[in-house]
Amino acid sequence: MGKRFFIKTFGCQMNVNDSEKIAGILASAGYEKTESLEDADVVVVNTCSVRAKPDNKAYSFIGELKRLKKQRPDVTVVVTGCVPQKDWKFITERYSHVDIVLGTFNFYKVLDFIRSGKRPVVEVLETYSEKEMDVLPLIEPVLTNPHVASVTVQRGCNRFCTYCIVPFVRGRERSVPPDRVVDEVKRLAERGVKEIHLLGQNVDFYRYGNVRLPDLLYMVSQVEGIERVRFMTSHPAGFDLSIIKAIAGIPEVCEYVHLPPQSGSNRILKKMNRGYTREEYIEKVLMLKEEVPDVALSGDFIVGFPGETVDDFEQTLSLVEECVFDQAFVFEYSPRPMTEAFLLEDNVPAEEKNRRLTELNNLLKKQAKERNALLVGSMQEILIEGLSPSNDKKMIGRTRNNKIVLIDRDDSLEGKLVNVEITEASSFFMKGRVIKQMAGVEKW
Ligand code: SF4
The missing domain is CATH 3.40.50.12160 (Methylthiotransferase, N-terminal domain)
Structure with missing residues (x-):
């Protein structure tokens, strides 16, 4: 053996x-x-x-x-x-x-x-230097999901948010040459992958020569066999109109943006060294929602950052009310060695951090449910990824805006793009019924 x-x-x-x-x-x-x-x-x-x-x-x-x-x-x-x-x-x-x-x-x-x-x-x-990145071996990954694959296009970070260890453990920002990215995507497409996720710690800052993220999105979308492209993680300081236009204008680029605000309080954003204000964040989200009406917004939040008052936290709640999220992840602040915030007193008590986490999560859960409920009765294009991990009578797929949909098991649909009528919605997933014929879409 x-x-x-x-x-x-x-x-x-x-x-x-x-x-x-x-x-x-x-x-x-x-x-x-x-x-x-x-x-x-x-x-x-x-x-x-x-x-x-x-x-x-x-x-x-x-x-x-x-x-x-x-x-x-x-x-x-x-x-x-x-x-x-x-x-x-x-x-x-x-x-x-x-x-x-x-x-x-x-x-x-x-x-x-x-x-x-x-x-x-x-x-x-x-x-290691950007030059060395050019000569790293091209590796054929063993895919966790044969239909959806990630390609790392940028590593490291130059931003030094005061709570974050990433710049210390992943080094400075380096972008992968675009021809290398396209080559990797082509190989994945040849293996049957239909959806590509371009990954970077701050993917909006992707830059190689004159090639920026919108150009890269276009190049990857042109690869034969690739039906969907997503990118993450966005940074509110780098996310701009050119990226919004790429989402709106390139058919393969999905209507989903993970844009972590972290906090809604300008005082805390400054202490975090995030490089934008709540007003700038909200303005970008409104611009995105205007240009891409079907977009799903996702984000990350930290509660209990050193010195975060109840008033600061309420400003985070109000930012959430103004922006409306489809999906979000909330974390209690934990001091990380090497970071600037490590030197600050971690002075929000554990129970208070937990209370804020629960309150914010409840609001986000309510928003997610309301957003998903809007889709009940609509027709959505789903990429069927495989069997549901928790119910082998169901298959699991995702909409273009990254919402999970369960359908009745039909093994012949695995890896296919199908049209589904949404019949039920909760905060975390939806249920749907496959509609075999739908005008304008002939993916299978
Ligand atoms: S939170 Fe993101 S932008 Fe800030 S330092 Fe960490 S990786 Fe960089």
Whole structure:
């Protein structure tokens, strides 16, 4: 039997994409993917340190691997991602069962290190240049979803929001050359992928020579076989009319924008060093909704930032009332080492953070339900991604504006774009009925 690998991924879509690449590297060398830790010869932990919670979860998972390593000393344990980027020394000192520690800049060397047989190995680079990015190997990822794939087009960040560890663990902003992006998308399209997500920490700031994000969206949309294109994460300081026009004007670009406001209080936005005001945020959202009426707006919020008063929090609630979100993620502030805010007193009590989180979540949930309810009775184009993970009599798909729709199981529809009449809606998903014939759409 060939060797097997198991990957545990924490964190964002970029980490998922990196894990797909790590899986691709190992698969190209004959390793087989397994979902069972006990069967694995190589265990890769791809970590996240953006908040305290995933950071702690990664450590607890790494700790649990000690037992596995004791039972089977031949298992190779690899830790990569954002946590080693800040804590590689601590990991090597504290967790002697970890064989290979790799940072965010060199995870793609994983196979070389496994094969070298040298243990322990630590390679955590502080950065790499844009030029080096040109020569990184093109990797065929093992896709989590064969119909929808992500392509990382930009890594790192120059903005230094005072609460965020990303610039320290992912380095400065670097954009991937557009011909490389297009090449990667073509290869994915040849494998049957229909929907592409262009990923960047601040994707609106994508820039390579004269090529900006709207140009890149156009180039990727032209690839044969690609029916849908999304991009994330947007930054309110970089999101502008040229991007809005690209969403409105390029048919393949979906009507969905993830534009995190983080707070609705100008005082807190300034303390966070976000680089925009609530008025500027609201103005951009109104402009977006005017140009792209079907757009779904998504966002992230932090509650309980140091010094956030009840009045500041109420301004966040009022921003939400003004903008109306289809989807959002709310996090309680947690101090991250290396950041500027780490030096501030974390002075909003835990119960108050939790109260604000619940209140904001309730408002966002209500908005999501109302927005979804507006679609009941309408016809929506859905890309069927596969079986519902929680009900094998249902299939799951997404609308162009990224809303989840469940339909009755019909395996012949997997990977197809179908037209669905929305019959029911809740805050998190909708139900629908497939309509086989619909004027103007002949996707299947
Ligand atoms: S823009 Fe701010 S929140 Fe986003 S990755 Fe950069 S520093 Fe972090």
